[in-house]
Amino acid sequence: MSQDFAPIKRKRLSDEVSAQIQVRIASGELRSGDKLPPERELAEIFGVSRGAVREALRNLERTGLIALQAGARGGAFIGQGDPGLIGDSFRNLYQLGSVSLDELTEARLWLASTVVRIACARATDADLAALTANVDEAERLLKARRYDDKIDIHIEFHNLLARATGNAVMAMLMGALMEVMRDFAHAAGGERNDLTIKARRRLLAALHKRDADAAVTAMTEHLESLRGRYRDRMKPHRAKAKGMN
Amino acid sequence: MSQDFAPIKRKRLSDEVSAQIQVRIASGELRSGDKLPPERELAEIFGVSRGAVREALRNLERTGLIALQAGARGGAFIGQGDPGLIGDSFRNLYQLGSVSLDELTEARLWLASTVVRIACARATDADLAALTANVDEAERLLKARRYDDKIDIHIEFHNLLARATGNAVMAMLMGALMEVMRDFAHAAGGERNDLTIKARRRLLAALHKRDADAAVTAMTEHLESLRGRYRDRMKPHRAKAKGMN
DNA sequence: ACATGTTTATTGGTCCGACCAATGGAAAGT
DNA sequence: ACTTTCCATTGGTCGGACCAATAAACATGT
Numbered sequence: 001m002s003q004d005f006a007p008i009k010r011k012r013l014s015d016e017v018s019a020q021i022q023v024r025i026a027s028g029e030l031r032s033g034d035k036l037p038p039e040r041e042l043a044e045i046f047g048v049s050r051g052a053v054r055e056a057l058r059n060l061e062r063t064g065l066i067a068l069q070a071g072a073r074g075g076a077f078i079g080q081g082d083p084g085l086i087g088d089s090f091r092n093l094y095q096l097g098s099v100s101l102d103e104l105t106e107a108r109l110w111l112a113s114t115v116v117r118i119a120c121a122r123a124t125d126a127d128l129a130a131l132t133a134n135v136d137e138a139e140r141l142l143k144a145r146r147y148d149d150k151i152d153i154h155i156e157f158h159n160l161l162a163r164a165t166g167n168a169v170m171a172m173l174m175g176a177l178m179e180v181m182r183d184f185a186h187a188a189g190g191e192r193n194d195l196t197i198k199a200r201r202r203l204l205a206a207l208h209k210r211d212a213d214a215a216v217t218a219m220t221e222h223l224e225s226l227r228g229r230y231r232d233r234m235k236p237h238r239a240k241a242k243g244m245n
Numbered sequence: 246m247s248q249d250f251a252p253i254k255r256k257r258l259s260d261e262v263s264a265q266i267q268v269r270i271a272s273g274e275l276r277s278g279d280k281l282p283p284e285r286e287l288a289e290i291f292g293v294s295r296g297a298v299r300e301a302l303r304n305l306e307r308t309g310l311i312a313l314q315a316g317a318r319g320g321a322f323i324g325q326g327d328p329g330l331i332g333d334s335f336r337n338l339y340q341l342g343s344v345s346l347d348e349l350t351e352a353r354l355w356l357a358s359t360v361v362r363i364a365c366a367r368a369t370d371a372d373l374a375a376l377t378a379n380v381d382e383a384e385r386l387l388k389a390r391r392y393d394d395k396i397d398i399h400i401e402f403h404n405l406l407a408r409a410t411g412n413a414v415m416a417m418l419m420g421a422l423m424e425v426m427r428d429f430a431h432a433a434g435g436e437r438n439d440l441t442i443k444a445r446r447r448l449l450a451a452l453h454k455r456d457a458d459a460a461v462t463a464m465t466e467h468l469e470s471l472r473g474r475y476r477d478r479m480k481p482h483r484a485k486a487k488g489m490n
Numbered sequence: 491a492c493a494t495g496t497t498t499a500t501t502g503g504t505c506c507g508a509c510c511a512a513t514g515g516a517a518a519g520t
Numbered sequence: 521a522c523t524t525t526c527c528a529t530t531g532g533t534c535g536g537a538c539c540a541a542t543a544a545a546c547a548t549g550t
Contacts, residue, residue, distance in 0.1 A: 010541085012503070014303070026340050038530055049505045051296065054531085058259070058300055062307050065337055070531040071513030081338035086331050086421075090414070092310055093326035095271050099413050107414035110363065114355045168344050169335070169352035173418060176331075255512085257532070283501055294534045299502085315502040316542030 013048045014055035020046075021056065025065060025078065036066065036076040083172045087179030094180055101184065105230065108177045109223045112158065115174060116203070116219045119164040120212040127164035128207060134160055135200045142197065147190035154196060155182050188230060196222065258293045259300035265291075266301065270310060270323065281311065281321040328417045332424030339425055346429065350475065353422045354468045357403065360419060361448070361464045364409040365457040372409035373452060379405055380445045387442065392435035399441060400427050433475060441467065 024030045036042065039057065043050040057076050060066045064082030069075065093099045119127070134157045141150040155178045162174035199222035206215035269275045281287065284302065288295040302321050305311045309327030314320065338344045364372070379402045386395040400423045407419035444467035451460035 014503090032341050040530080051506090052504065055300065055303055057531095058304065059307050062304050063333070063337060065341070068531065069513090070511070070529095072527095072529050073514055074512080074530050076531090079341065081334070081341045081343045083334070083338065083343070085334045088308070089326070089328070089330045089334065090417075092308060093328065093417075096277055096310070096324065096326045098326045098328070099417070103412050103414045106412055107418065110359045110415065111356075111418075114359055118355065167348050167351055169348045169422075170355065172335075172338075172344070173352065173356075177414075259532090285501080296535090297533065300532095302502095313502065314542090315500095315540070317498095317500045318543060319501050319541080321502090 013052040014059065017042070017046050017048065017053055017056035018059045021060060022065065030078050032078050032080050034078045038075055083175065086172055087176035090176050090180050091183065102231070104177060104180055105227050108181065109220065109227065111174055111177065112219055112223060113216050115162050115165055115170060116215050117212050119161050120207055120210055120215045122166050123164040123207060127160070128204070130160050131157065131164070131207070132204060135197060135204065138200070139194070139197050142194060147192055148186065151182065151185045151190045155185070157200065195225070258297040259304065262287070262291050262293065262298055262301035263304045266305060267310065275323050277323050277325050279323045283320055328420065331417055332421035335421050335425050336428065347476070349422060349425055350472050353426065354465065354472065356419055356422065357464055357468060358461050360407050360410055360415060361460050362457050364406050365452055365455055365460045367411050368409040368452060372405070373449070375405050376402065376409070376452070377449055380442060380449065383445070384442050387439060392437055393431065396427065396430045396435045400430070402445065440470070
C-alpha cells in the first residue's frame with residue numbers, strides 16, 4: 001500500500017442530493033410522472049438547506065430528469081429525458097473548440113450513409129410521403145427565395161430520414177449532429193441553387209425503388225459536394241484554443 | 246391578427262443570466278480558459294441576487310461550459326466541454342424509458358460497422374498495437390476469472406477502435422453508446438467464454454490486412470450473436486411508462 | 491538570504507428567514 | 521348550479537450572514 005490513502009473528495013451538498021435522487025431513478029424506484037416531495041420537505045429529509053436542495057433540483061432539471069412546476073399542485077416531476085441535450089453537448093464542444101467543423105460534417109456523412117441504407121429497407125409509405133412533402137416544401141421555399149427557412153426544411157429532411165429507420169437512438173444521434181449543422185448553415189447562408197433539391201429527388205426515386213446502393217450514392221455524392229463548398233466558405237471562426245492547463 | 250398576442254414567457258432569472266453568458270461564449274467573446282467575474286460582481290452587473298447568479302453558474306457548470314473553483318484565485322473558468330454528457334443523456338433517456346435497450350444495441354451495431362470500416366483504412370500502427378494490447382489484456386482477465394474487469398476492457402476496445410477513425414465526433418458518439426452498454430453489461434454479468442476474444446482476434450487480423458469487408462463481417466457477426474444472448478438474458482427492467490402528458 | 495510558518499484577502503459553498511408569484515382547490519356569493 | 525373570491529401550497533427570488541478553500545503577502549526563524 002504505497003500511495004492509496006484517501007482521495008479526499010469534497011463533494012458539494014447539492015451534488016450529493018441530486019446523486020441520491022438519481023439513484024432512485026436509476027433503480028426504477030422513481031418513474032416518469034412521479035412527483036418528488038416539495039423543496040422544503042426535501043431540505044428537512046436530507047438535512048440541508050433549501051438552497052442546496054434547490055440547486056440539486058435545478059441540476060436534475062437541466063439534465064432533463066425532472067421538470068419543475070410552480071403552483072398549488074406543482075412540484076418536481078420525473079420527466080422523460082430530453083434528446084435535445086445531446087445536440088446541445090455537441091454545440092458546446094464545437095463552440096469551445098473541442099471538435100472541429102470538419103469532424104462534424106464527416107461524422108454526419110457517415111451516419112447519413114447508414115441511415116439512408118437502413119431507411120431504404122424499412123421506410124413505410126408514410127415515411128416516403130413525408131419525405132416527398134418535405135422536398136416539395138423545400139422547392140417552394142427556394143422559388144420564394146426564402147433561403148433561410150429552406151435550411152430548416154433541409155435539416156428536417158435528414159431527421160425524417162433518420163426517423164424512417166425506426167430506431168429512436170439513431171434519430172437522436174442524427175438530430176444532434178444536425179442541430180450543430182443548423183447553426184453554421186444559417187451562419188454561412190443558405191444555398192441558393194437547386195442542387196440539393198435535385199439530389200433529393202434522385203434519393204427519393206432510389207428509396208421508392210428500394211435501391212439501397214443508388215440511395216447511398218445519391219446521398220453521399222451530395223454531401224461530399226456540400227462539404228467541399230462549406231469548407232471554402234467557412235473560415236475557422238475561432239483560433240485554436242490555447243490550453244488552459 | 247387573430248391570436249398572436251404576447252407569448253408571455255415567464256423565464257427564470259437564472260436562466261436569463263446563463264443564456265447571456267452562453268451567448269458571449271457562442272460569439273467567441275469568451276474562450277476556453279477565460280475567467281468570469283466573481284459571483285458577487287455578476288450579481289451586481291445583472292442586477293439580480295447572488296443566488297440567481299449562482300444557479301446560472303451551476304447550470305453552466307453542469308453543461309460543461311464552465312468550471313467553478315473556490316479559493317483566492319478561483320472563480321468561474323470557461324471550460325472545454327464534456328463529451329461524457331452525451332453518454333449521460335442516453336443513460337437518462339434509457340432509464341426513463343424513452344429509448345429501448347434494443348434500439349441502443351442496434352444503433353451501436355450500425356455505428357460499429359461504420360467505425361470498423363473507416364478504422365480499417367485509417368488505423369495507424371499505434372492504433373493497431375493498442376487494440377492488440379487491449380485484447381491481450383482481456384484474455385488475461387478472462388483467465389484470471391475477473392469477468393467484471395473484463396467488461397471495461399471490452400468497452401475500451403470499441404472506444405479505441407472509434408478513436409482509430411481519427412474523428413473525435415465519431416469517437417464521442419460511440420463512447421456515449423458504450424457508456425450505456427457498460428451499465429447493463431455489468432448488470433447482466435460479464436460473458437465467461439472466449440467467444441469475444443476469438444472474434445476480436447479475427448477482427449484484428451482483418452485490420453492488419455486492411456481487409457475492410459472481413460473486418461466488418463467479424464464485428465457484425467459477433468455483435469449480432471451478443472445481441473441475441475443479451476435479449477434472452479435481460480428482461481425489460483421497467484414497465485412501459487404510463488404517460489404523464 | 492533562504493526556508494518555513496502565519497496571516498489575510500479573495501472567492502466559492504452553505505445556511506436562514508423572509509417575501510413574491512403562480513396555481514389549483516375550497517369557500518363564499520349569486 | 522355557476523361564478524367569483526379567497527387561501528393554502530409550492531416554486532422563485534432576495535439579502536445578508538458565515539464557513540471553507542486557496543494563494544498571495546507577510547512574518548519568523550535558522
